[in-house]
Every structure is written in C-alpha cells, then in structure tokens.
Amino acid sequence: MKGSAGKTPIATNIALDREYALGTNELYHVFEGFIPEERLLAIEPDDAFPQIPDDVDIVFDLAGSLSKGTPSIRSAIEQSDLVIVPIYNEVKSLNAGIHTILEVAHFTQNILVIATKLQKKKRKGNQPEIFLDWKDSKDCQNIAETVQKNVDFPVPILPLKSSNAFDALFEKERSLQQMCLDDPLLAHSYREVVRQFNAIYHFIDQKHAQ
Numbered sequence: 001m002k003g004s005a006g007k008t009p010i011a012t013n014i015a016l017d018r019e020y021a022l023g024t025n026e027l028y029h030v031f032e033g034f035i036p037e038e039r040l041l042a043i044e045p046d047d048a049f050p051q052i053p054d055d056v057d058i059v060f061d062l063a064g065s066l067s068k069g070t071p072s073i074r075s076a077i078e079q080s081d082l083v084i085v086p087i088y089n090e091v092k093s094l095n096a097g098i099h100t101i102l103e104v105a106h107f108t109q110n111i112l113v114i115a116t117k118l119q120k121k122k123r124k125g126n127q128p129e130i131f132l133d134w135k136d137s138k139d140c141q142n143i144a145e146t147v148q149k150n151v152d153f154p155v156p157i158l159p160l161k162s163s164n165a166f167d168a169l170f171e172k173e174r175s176l177q178q179m180c181l182d183d184p185l186l187a188h189s190y191r192e193v194v195r196q197f198n199a200i201y202h203f204i205d206q207k208h209a210q
C-alpha cells in the first residue's frame with residue numbers, strides 16, 4: 001500500500017526485536033548500517049525475492065501495489081506466513097488498506113490488520129475520549145467497521161497507538177523495547193505501545209505455530 005501508514009517503522013521494529021532478516025523493495029531504503037548486512041535483502045521493485053530457506057525468518061517491507069503484478073511484492077507474499085496491513089483512520093488509508101486486503105486475499109487469507117496511528121478524539125467540552133483498551137477507541141472502531149463492511153471474510157485487527165517512538169526508532173536505530181531497556185524514562189512513555197507490539201508478536205508466533 002502506498003505511503004505513510006507505517007509499514008517501514010513497523011517492519012523495522014519487528015526485525016530489530018525478533019532478529020529477523022529484513023527484505024525491502026525500496027530503492028532508497030534506510031536500513032544500511034543498522035540492519036546487519038547479512039540480514040538485509042534489498043532488491044529492485046521489478047525483481048523477485050529469492051526463495052527464502054525454511055529456517056530463515058524474514059519480514060518484508062513492501063512498497064508499491066500488488067495489482068500491477070510487481071514481482072518483488074508477489075514473490076514476497078507468496079512465501080509469507082502472514083501479511084500485515086497497517087491502516088489508519090483516514091479515508092485514503094482506509095481505501096488503500098481495503099484494496100490491499102482484497103488483492104492479497106487472492107494469495108492468502110493469513111492477513112493481520114494493524115489499526116495504527118490511533119489517537120484519542122476530543123469529545124464535547126474538549127475532553128479526550130476515555131477507554132481502557134485502544135481497540136475501543138473511535139479510530140480503531142471505525143477502521144474495524146470499515147474493513148469488515150468491505151471484506152467478506154473475517155480479518156483480525158490489532159491496535160497500535162500513534163507515538164513519536166517510531167521516529168526515535170530511526171534516530172536511535174533501536175527497537176522500542178530496546179530503547180526502553182536503555183532508558184527507564186522512555187520505558188514509562190513507551191509502555192503502552194510496547195505492550196501493543198507484544199500482542200502483535202504473540203499473534204505472529206501463533207501463526208507460525210500453525
């Protein structure tokens with residue numbers, strides 16, 4: 001899916017935390033130097049990824065559109081256990097996300113939507129909305145409803161709040177969890193988003209075990 005939903009920061013965080021290899025089809029990627037060379041697989045959009053050995057774990061950061069038959073995207077999706085589609089609560093992202101899910105569904109129904117960049121909406125009287133779990137936020141609920149209305153099979157959805165931790169990730173070249181271990185103050189501010197990522201890892205591990 002095109003631009004700014006958070007594919008690159010989410011893929012990078014997964015690669016750093018899980019020590020997965022990282023595959024990218026972006027010509028101007030940002031991974032040189034902090035993803036070890038032997039774990040970085042950078043190809044051009046019109047090339048196909050090689051067959052990844054069964055004992056190698058890899059996360060792909062895929063830019064572009066599957067509908068054009070882009071070989072890099074197709075070859076990655078064909079060998080993936082799980083396709084993660086990040087969607088945020090704006091019309092262009094909802095449209096692109098649903099389009100992506102429908103295209104990916106031709107290859108696999110192992111899809112996880114990450115409802116991302118979630119923010120607390122202001123209620124009447126300028127009060128921020130109140131909830132216990134980010135899945136109950138207006139942003140997440142609208143993403144979930146819009147996806148289920150447009151896709152005729154159930155798609156699991158996990159929440160991820162908006163956070164400047166994702167910018168710090170590229171400055172520090174450390175995962176959110178690693179930054180928290182380095183700095184107890186950050187551990188406090190990033191605690192919720194780290195918890196949300198752990199739920200994503202739990203989901204990945206369950207898929208892997210199947």
Ligand SMILES: Nc1ncnc2c1ncn2[C@@H]1O[C@H](COP(=O)(O)OP(=O)(O)O)[C@@H](O)[C@H]1O
Pocket residue numbers: 002003004005006007008009010116117118160161162163164165166167
């Ligand atoms: N919860 C979140 N998930 C992903 N990105 C987020 C989140 N909150 C804020 N961001 C910011 O949104 C931007 C999305 O990253 P970007 O590289 O534009 O995505 P993509 O790789 O999909 O084009 C980054 O600047 C990131 O810091």
Ligand SMILES: [Mg+2]
Pocket residue numbers: 007008009063
């Ligand atoms: Mg990107």
